[in-house]
Amino acid sequence: GAVVSQHPSWVICKSGTSVKIECRSLDFQATTMFWYRQFPKQSLMLMATSNEGSKATYEQGVEKDKFLINHASLTLSTLTVTSAHPEDSSFYICSAGGGGDWTDTQYFGPGTRLTVL
Amino acid sequence: GENVEQHPSTLSVQEGDSAVIKCTYSDSASNYFPWYKQELGKRPQLIIDIRSNVGEKKDQRIAVTLNKTAKHFSLHITETQPEDSAVYFCAASLGSNYKLTFGKGTLLTVNP
Numbered sequence: 365g366a367v368v369s370q371h372p373s374w375v376i377c378k379s380g381t382s383v384k385i386e387c388r389s390l391d392f393q394a395t396t397m398f399w400y401r402q403f404p405k406q407s408l409m410l411m412a413t414s415n416e417g418s419k420a421t422y423e424q425g426v427e428k429d430k431f432l433i434n435h436a437s438l439t440l441s442t443l444t445v446t447s448a449h450p451e452d453s454s455f456y457i458c459s460a461g462g463g464g465d466w467t468d469t470q471y472f473g474p475g476t477r478l479t480v481l
Numbered sequence: 482g483e484n485v486e487q488h489p490s491t492l493s494v495q496e497g498d499s500a501v502i503k504c505t506y507s508d509s510a511s512n513y514f515p516w517y518k519q520e521l522g523k524r525p526q527l528i529i530d531i532r533s534n535v536g537e538k539k540d541q542r543i544a545v546t547l548n549k550t551a552k553h554f555s556l557h558i559t560e561t562q563p564e565d566s567a568v569y570f571c572a573a574s575l576g577s578n579y580k581l582t583f584g585k586g587t588l589l590t591v592n593p
Binding site for chain 1: 513515517523524525526527530532570574576577579580581582583584585586
């Protein structure tokens with residue numbers, strides 16, 4: 365099956381610093397990747413849709429200047445949380461479509477747990 | 482935009498019993514409906530999905546049914562086992578490269 369990796373798996377940073385999270389599709393090419401945020405005991409909230417070679421599409425209420433997304437290749441998308449604050453602490457998960465018989469199937473990365481002190 | 486409602490939010494069953502989780506969606510254009518299982522601290526894993534040209538799909542102990550007219554779909558797990566305990570999410574999408582809209586999740590507990 366399709367494999368999506370994410371790095372790092374967890375990160376602790378000080379308030380005001382920036383953190384970059386990488387999402388890679390390891391055995392398939394992903395034109396589109398998605399970034400989600402998940403709070404404890406809650407559902408996945410889509411933050412943005414990342415399209416290779418073009419600007420990301422952000423969901424309403426998500427600050428695009430704070431959550432910078434770059435999709436430089438068909439196998440890599442990055443999310444940078446700029447000037448992180450404690451309220452940005454969360455579980456960030458990416459997903460990528462394709463890789464199997466149906467391109468509408470999405471496979472998730474293992475997630476990155478961000479803690480901002 | 483799409484809205485997905487999921488019920489129940491929690492479900493507790495005895496080992497060996499069946500479990501049913503139901504979802505409704507609002508956008509009649511949605512045509513792809515996956516179900517994900519998420520264990521604590523881990524990634525959501527696709528367990529089964531169904532497309533709008535199919536009414537039912539089964540994979541061993543797991544089945545999904547879709548009623549396009551009523552705009553609802555359900556997950557059925559038979560002969561439940563303790564390892565089925567997890568949070569289950571339903572989702573709906575317009576298809577390839579479109580975003581998934583998730584339900585709020587169902588915490589399933591299977592008691593030995």
